[in-house]
Every structure is written in C-alpha cells, then in structure tokens.
Amino acid sequence: MTTDGTTEHVHGYTAEKSSHLKRLRRIEGQIRGLQRMVEEDKYCIDILTQVSAATKALQSFSLELLEEHLSHCVVEAAQRGGPEAEEKVREASDAIARLVRS
Amino acid sequence: MTTDGTTEHVHGYTAEKSSHLKRLRRIEGQIRGLQRMVEEDKYCIDILTQVSAATKALQSFSLELLEEHLSHCVVEAAQRGGPEAEEKVREASDAIARLVRS
Amino acid sequence: MTTDGTTEHVHGYTAEKSSHLKRLRRIEGQIRGLQRMVEEDKYCIDILTQVSAATKALQSFSLELLEEHLSHCVVEAAQRGGPEAEEKVREASDAIARLVRS
Amino acid sequence: MTTDGTTEHVHGYTAEKSSHLKRLRRIEGQIRGLQRMVEEDKYCIDILTQVSAATKALQSFSLELLEEHLSHCVVEAAQRGGPEAEEKVREASDAIARLVRS
Secondary structure: OOOOOOOOOOOOOHHHHHHHHHHHHHHHHHHHHHHHHHHOOOOHHHHHHHHHHHHHHHHHHHHHHHHHHHHHHHHHHHHHOOHHHHHHHHHHHHHHHHHHHO | OOOOOOOOOOOOOHHHHHHHHHHHHHHHHHHHHHHHHHHOOOOHHHHHHHHHHHHHHHHHHHHHHHHHHHHHHHHHHHHHOOHHHHHHHHHHHHHHHHHHHO | OOOOOOOOOOOOOHHHHHHHHHHHHHHHHHHHHHHHHHHOOOOHHHHHHHHHHHHHHHHHHHHHHHHHHHHHHHHHHHHHOOHHHHHHHHHHHHHHHHHHHO | OOOOOOOOOOOOOHHHHHHHHHHHHHHHHHHHHHHHHHHOOOOHHHHHHHHHHHHHHHHHHHHHHHHHHHHHHHHHHHHHOOHHHHHHHHHHHHHHHHHHHO
16 A cells, blocks of 8 residues: 555455564564573573574564465466466476475 | 366465475474484484474475465365355464474 | 683583674564565565575584584583493483474 | 493483484384375375474484483583583584574
C-alpha cells in the first residue's frame, strides 16, 4: 500500500502485516536478549539455547510468509496462466531451497 | 499409472521418473557405503562427512520433487479454483515445513 | 568476569566478546530491516531472502560459540576428568542436536 | 578392530557398531521404499513425507555418532593435551557445521 492510500499491489502477507510485525519485534527482542547474555558472560550453552529459539522463530515466520505467498501470488499467477505462472513457481522453489539449506 | 495401463492421474514428477530413480539408487549406494565404513571401523569424522553428503542428496531430491509438485499439481488445482486449490497450498506448505524442520 | 574484577569463571567466548556483540548487533539490524520491509509491503520473496540471510548469520554465530565452548569448557572438563567431563559432553551434544534440528 | 583381532584404534562408536548397522539398514530400507513409491507413481506429498523421515533418521544417526566421537576421541585427545586436542576440536566443529548446514 503506498502512502497516498492507493493500492499498487497487495501482497499475500498484507492482511497479516501487524501480526508479522509483532513476531519480528519479538525476534528483535530475542536478539537483544542474546546481546545482554553475552555482555553478562552467561553460560555458552544457555546462549546457544536462546540462539536456537530465535532461529526457530525466524523459521516459523518464513514458513508463514511462504504459505501466504503460495496461496496468493502463486495461485493468482497460476490462474492468469502463461509464463508468469512458471516464473512464480521457480521463484518460490528457489526461496524454499534457500530456507531448507539455511 | 495403473498396472492395466490406464492413466488415472499423472503426477508432476512422472516425466522425471527415471532420473528420480537414478538419484534414489545413488543415495541407496551412499547408505550402503556408510554401512561398509561402520563395519570397517572407519574414522567417525569421515563417516559424518558421508552422512552429510547423503543428507544433502536427499534434500536436493525433495526440493526437485517439490518444485515439480508446485508447477503441476498446485498450479492445476489453482486453475480449477475453489477449495481444492486452498487444500493443495496448505498441503504443500505443510510438506515444506517438514523439510525445513528436518 | 564480574564487575569488581574478580574472575569467577571465564567462558570460552569471553575473549571474543566484542566480536560476538558486533555480530549480534548486525543481526539485530537485519531483523529491523525485515520490519521495514514488511511495513513498506516489499515483495514476499525479497523478505524471505532476508530471513534466510538472518538465519544463516545466527547459525554462524552459534557455530562459532560452540567451537569456543568445545575448545575451552569441554576440553578443560575432560582434563579434570570424572563425571563432569561426561556431563559437559552430553550437554554440548544436546545443544548440537537443537542446532541441527532448528 | 582389524580382522586378525589386534586393536589398532577403537573408535568411539565401536561399542555401538551393531546398533549403528541396524539403523543404517533401516534407512537403506526407507530409501528402497522411496524407489518403490516413485515406481508406483505415489502421490508427491506422500513421497516428500517419507523423504523427511529418512532425513531425520540420518540426522539422528549422525548426532549419536557425534556424541560418541566427542565423549571418546575428543575427550581422550583433550586429556593427552597439546596441539592434537585443538586439532580434534577444530575437526569436530567442522563436522558439526556441515551437519547444521546440510
């Protein structure tokens, strides 16, 4: 949504925008918590546990975003058909590969 | 393809069937190689390197399968529209989540 | 290290503290960048690419922390011997399992 | 263990050898099951579920192997001390990084 209120293109995740922002702020809080733990010389294993939690939270965020992308952008492109559909599938597949490998 | 030769439903990956089988046989060979390494008391780190290779090969296989699934089953369901499209997207998203978490 | 200068226990990562904090601040910046992207309705795939980058950065951080932990806490416990060594190995193995599965 | 009964070096996992072989044979069976599924044109999502199961089984195997390696080879190297201990920790850390990234 542009600032002048016109809608150029509403992505799949727009409806969930505030829930996404809330999640990301929570993850930001986890990263700041990690900084505090390092500053206070907390035990390495406890820091690693927190890193795993933050990584999992990022992963859940990306899986949700991906599902919204598939159910909006990819489905709509498929309905319009043609090379754009193929392009969207390839693009989504590349993003999935990056997630699986990260 | 059913045994009597009629085609009920051709999945996205059918065209790539022989290439998939070749990949899976290679992975089977890697697993048998791992058994030999354990039997011959090979060094743990070398075994772990081979396990990582086999895991990566399985991952590449699943990413290819998934891309074919998206570009066939999901795109076709999207084109037919209705609740089936939603169902296919949810199902694919669940499979992606299992891949990302495994 | 306590503020009064006495050393209670110096963890493996203490020497690298400022480099760790720098990394975590960079990751925090990536998470804030993600919030901006969501706010500005950036394209889902571009957001996913950034999530993968942040996840990889967290992973590298944890791998470095783990290596320091092994080369300090675990090695020292092994040298002291006894049940503490076993305990440290089990604890490190559990942390590794959480990393691998996250 | 060599065939003439002399012990050159017993790795950490030797005691668990038969349990490791059993696991690897089960994984081999999973891979052959995947080949049958592809041959019989099973539904892509069901194949992906089986791939995730096999990947998880490989991962558990490697985590067990790694724990045994840490509690034997790494702990013993640490007790002998010197550059070998450092070398073993670096080598284990590299193996962990490969697991986390695969």
